Amino acid sequence: MNIIILGPPGAGKGTQAQHLVETRNMVQLSTGDMLRAARTSGTEMGKIVADVMDRGELVTDEIVIGLIREQLEKGSEGGFIFDGFPRTLAQADALAELLEESGNTLDSVVALDVDDEVLVQRVVNRAKEAVAAGNEARADDNEDSMRTRLMEYYKKTSPLMGYYHAKGNLKSIDGLASIEDVRTSLAAVLDA
Ligand code: ADP
Numbered sequence: 001m002n003i004i005i006l007g008p009p010g011a012g013k014g015t016q017a018q019h020l021v022e023t024r025n026m027v028q029l030s031t032g033d034m035l036r037a038a039r040t041s042g043t044e045m046g047k048i049v050a051d052v053m054d055r056g057e058l059v060t061d062e063i064v065i066g067l068i069r070e071q072l073e074k075g076s077e078g079g080f081i082f083d084g085f086p087r088t089l090a091q092a093d094a095l096a097e098l099l100e101e102s103g104n105t106l107d108s109v110v111a112l113d114v115d116d117e118v119l120v121q122r123v124v125n126r127a128k129e130a131v132a133a134g135n136e137a138r139a140d141d142n143e144d145s146m147r148t149r150l151m152e153y154y155k156k157t158s159p160l161m162g163y164y165h166a167k168g169n170l171k172s173i174d175g176l177a178s179i180e181d182v183r184t185s186l187a188a189v190l191d192a
Contacts, residue, residue, distance in 0.1 A: 003026075003190065007113075008149075012182060013178060017030065027081070029068060029083065035063075049063065054140055064085060064087070066086055073102075087160075108171060111171070113176070117152060128136075
């Protein structure tokens with residue numbers, strides 16, 4: 001089964017994806033994680049993406065599509081969870097092509113319904129908790145960058161809701177419920 005978890009920054013996509021990895025033998029493809037790995041690798045691409053990410057803007061479609069293509073080639077027995085990808089219509093079209101080329105289907109697109117102010121508060125708290133625990137906060141987990149990330153989401157990513165609705169595989173669940181309850185709703189949608 002191949003699925004997309006869709007939702008604004010801080011909605012909890014990664015948390016839910018991680019649980020599916022543990023319980024369903026699926027492979028999580030988080031372009032955010034891949035880009036964070038790329039930026040610390042000291043490569044030319046890493047330097048380019050670091051600035052863009054810290055501002056809260058989107059990295060080019062070309063870069064993220066390339067990252068996804070590489071991972072899809074490795075295959076996954078339990079299927080893939082796309083987390084933070086696609087984020088633009090061009091990425092969504094590219095994903096459809098890549099899946100078709102490799103003989104795969106897209107089974108579900110699950111949107112996490114959330115409230116913006118809660119999201120801003122979540123990422124600001126996530127940064128504070130990281131610092132309190134003696135870790136480094138994500139450079140883009142601050143209020144300014146978060147507001148830019150939200151705006152990028154509404155301008156470029158939220159049209160994907162209409163896109164997948166038209167394709168017939170969009171399902172929405174309440175993302176403001178507890179982590180446990182979101183897990184339960186997600187499982188219900190995937191097993192329906
Ligand atoms: P969040 O969902 O909390 O914003 P992510 O880890 O998914 O965090 O993404 C962090 C940043 O990485 C984004 O703000 C963006 O700069 C970049 N990024 C991640 N995925 C993509 C993508 N599919 N297309 C373009 N940029 C991306």
